Amino acid sequence: MYSIAPDYYPSFRCIADRCRHTCCRGWEIDIDAETLSYYNSVPGDIGARIRGSIVTCDGVSSFRLQGDDERCPFLNSTGLCDIITHLGEDALCQICDDHPRYYNDFDTFTQVGVGLACEAAADLILRRHQPAAFITLADDAAPTAPTDEEADFLRLMDALLSVITDRSMPLALREEKLLAMLGVSMQEPSPEESAALYGSLELLDSQWQAALQRLTSSSTLLTNEVMREQLLAYFIMRHLAAGFDDGDYAVPAAFAIHAGRLIASLARTEDEFVDIARMYSSEIEYSDENLPAVMDFVAAHLTDIN
Secondary structure, eight states: OEEEEETTGGGOOOOGGGOSSOTTBSSOOBOOHHHHHHHTTOOHHHHHHHHHTEEEETTEEEEOOBTTTTBOTTBOTTSOBHHHHHHOGGGSOHHHHHTTEEEEEOSSEEEEEEOTTSHHHHHHHHTOOSOOOEEEOOOSSOOOOOOHHHHHHHHHHHHHHHHHTOTTSOHHHHHHHHHHHTTEEEOOOOHHHHHHHHHHSOOSOHHHHHHHTTOOTTOOOOSOHHHHHHHHHHHHHHHGGGGTTTOOOHHHHHHHHHHHHHHHHHOSSHHHHHHHHHHHIIIIITOTTHHHHHHHHHHTTEEEOO
């Protein structure tokens, strides 16, 4: 088993107390069984504090969040984690240790990356100039040859990234070519349709709701096509795998285009583009209800051209 990742992945670093949108607030923090067993064995005041902050419901243990902003009980006033400061990073539960990493598991390899819901990841991904590409991460085990289906997926991913990063063409043409390669065209949803959909979804952050108010027919797209290219490449790299089981790659690819255009239409500046992309990821990508709803919405706007 080996891993592939975007080439920027090894450069990711958590910015800890410098983070303005900490992942230690507003998120459910489930504790895996192995870590729970460890927490039950930690001695002293910190062990008692940890155990006193855990609640269990329907067999799932998690930290009891505090206040209206649903703050982790171990996020201290300096923006650091008391579990780390007392016990070290190895003491984190799996979800805290992994975030903002995501994993797409295949039979012979794992696809890994970092999600835009993290502001450090969003800055890393969207402000870079080098075209996105995949790399193979070092592994002690010799790589296993991919299955035929996996090899087809990897070739398709490479082909799509080659189109996305071809800066000899305007981004709009690259988007059309990408869809054509998958045998579809897309009628872009109207601002009114998009506003109705996103307004109906579960809302996590009122700032996202405020950003959606900008969805109008007069909205223009952010002119920085390199930043928009990086966003499109990120969505493709993260979500194309959703089509692996049934071979329908058109919907996740169309989602990538739609999401990128929507974000670009809401942002007036490059800084806003990064922040709105972060909010979109939190609201849509990390929601088990919202992401399928947007995928279905996009699928309804596709036409088969074969």
